[in-house]
Amino acid sequence: MTQETFGRGAGFSASHVSAVESGTRALTMDFIRGADRAFSNGGLFERMASKLGAPSWFLPWLDAERAATQLRYFEPNLIPGILQTENYARAVMRLNDLMSTAEVDRQVGARIARHKILTEDVPPQLVAVLDETALHRGGEDFPGIMAEQIVHLTAMAELPHVHVHVIPAAAGLHIGLSGPFALARLSQGGWVGHLENQLGGLVVDDEQEIAALQARWENVRNEALPRRQSIELMKEAYSHHGPE
Known part of the structure; x- marks a missing residue:
């Protein structure tokens, strides 16, 4: 069929x-x-x-993200997908040389479509923590893309329901370097987690696994700068990528 x-x-x-x-x-x-x-x-x-009946079978992360009242994202290497610009998302997708242009276009479109939840009448509270190195991971191959991304990230961080916190490079080693993860609090009160790996992602809802992710969230959140200082650090990073 x-x-x-x-x-x-x-x-x-x-x-x-x-x-x-x-x-x-x-x-x-x-x-x-x-x-x-x-x-x-x-x-x-x-x-x-x-x-x-288990959410991990029939409640994929996209469903959890759309239904969430609170969202938590931690990213040690990249800008979180829900805060990426189209050009940044495309540059990241193109790193996979096995992905066709049509597939890249489709994946980018799907990622950008996720942004809608942040402009709804009743948007979720979003808190993102990222490592400072993610703000500088552009390089000569991506002229202007990182500058545009930081401008967008800073603008989003100014919204009352969006909080972006940066872990400064001076923090050194921290538990978050083990990998990215996300948490979503659903309207019913329960939490769902998402773990990324090289082959995709895994949705988790086991009580002990969620507790472990929440403990890690507290650790990375405590390593990060306050909201206003984080925005200033992002603006400083822009000066390295933006026009001279």
């Missing part, structure tokens, strides 16, 4: 089906019900989803 044929039966476009299959669009209960319709299987997939 082609994506177009399946989509007609499920009530979704072929591009939507493709995005779900590739993991750039969340697998939702509406899509699962659509799959039941397409296969005329009497609601089998919906019953399976209800029986399993």
Whole structure:
């Protein structure tokens, strides 16, 4: 069954089906019900989803991010995806030389689409912590891209519901260097975590794992500068990338 044929039966476009299959669009209960319709299987997939019930199976990070009332991101090497400019996101995607231009375009579009939650009538509170080295990781291959990114990051940090904190290079070694992670607090009160690795990402909701991530969050947050000092450090970094 082609994506177009399946989509007609499920009530979704072929591009939507493709995005779900590739993991750039969340697998939702509406899509699962659509799959039941397409296969005329009497609601089998919906019953399976209800029986399993674990958020880590049927609540991917994109769903958690959209439904969150609070978001926490830590990034030791890059600007967090939800705060990236289109040019910065494209430059990062192009580092994977196995990804086609069409795939890069699709991935970048999906990443930028995530930004919508920050301009909604009732946006989530977003707190991001990043390492100072991420502000300087541009290089000669990306002229102007880092400057544009820092301008955008600084503008976002001025919003009342967005807090960006920078861990200064002088902090030296800290526990966050083990890798990036994110936390989302859902409207029901529970937390969902997300861990990134070289092959993708892992959504976690186990109570002990969430507690461990929250402890790490407190550690990296304590290493970071206050909000105003962080903005000043970002502006200082811009002077190294911006026009002379």
